Amino acid sequence: MASSNPAFTNSPAFGGKATNMNSQVVSAQQLDDLYGRPSATPSDTGRMTYEDTIVKTAVSFGILLVGAVVGWILPALAIPAAIIGFVLALVNIFKKKPSPALVLSYAAFEGVFVGGISSFFEAEWAGIVTQAVIGTLVVVGVTLALFASGKIRASKRATKIFLVAMIGYAVFSLINLGLTAFGVLDGFGLREGPLGIVIGLLVIVMASYSLVLDFENVKTGVQRGAPAVYGWTAAFGIMVTVVWLYLEILRLFSIIRN
DSSP states (O other): OOOSOHHHHTOGGGTOOOSSTTOSOOOHHHHHHHHHSOOOOTTTTTBOOHHHHHHHHHHHHHHHHHHHHHHHHOGGGHHHHHHHHHHHHHHHHHOSSOOHHHHHHHHHHHHHHHHHHHHHHHHHSTTHHHHHHHHHHHHHHHHHHHHHTTSOOOOHHHHHHHHHHHHHHHHHHHHHHHHHHTTSSOTTGGGSHHHHHHHHHHHHHHHHHHHHHHHHHHHHHHHTTOBGGGHHHHHHHHHHHHHHHHHHHHHHHHHHHO
16 A cells, blocks of 8 residues: 555565565575574664663762762761752753763752761651661662552552652642741641651551552653663652652651651
């Protein structure tokens, strides 16, 4: 059937004009050699793979840990690093094609922020950073294990509930920030005491589901054969979620110990 699309009409592969497509004779030995060649893997074709995404994620977290060491030693850099990290996060979110340099830059500045905040919490509650790190690793490990085994998956209904909960949490956080900024409440504001513990647990559940969405996105990208560069997008998303999870666990432990 003829096509009105020039891209198909002029292509020999789709019935276009061809004068010598079959003019070259292929020997039986050549056919046998072609048949015996191993199939090209996704990495050979520049496509996204689980292994490549894991490497990119590991590199990103390695840079983040280096930045965290700097922030731990120089906690005064936490606020400037947080501002720069926030700007870089927005750039990475809205940039159509992922940039490894921007993702790693975000990892570095976010690491400085996390290290500075961790240093502050450790000064107030000795040993709390170790507890938060272990708690974060446990939550990430359990979530990954459940996802890999197929026991937990993202669903449309659960995602809708998650989005509504995120909007509610964002509004609550803004109100709480305003109350503490203007001196109406001190400490963690509305997140003190039993209410703070309940909210903290709910937010950790939300962050865990966000991890499920991140893993689902990686799976979708690999199955659809997305370009390998989008592994950096996956690394960025997982990094943002894990940092959020760590900070919420850190805050929860501080409320409990307070």
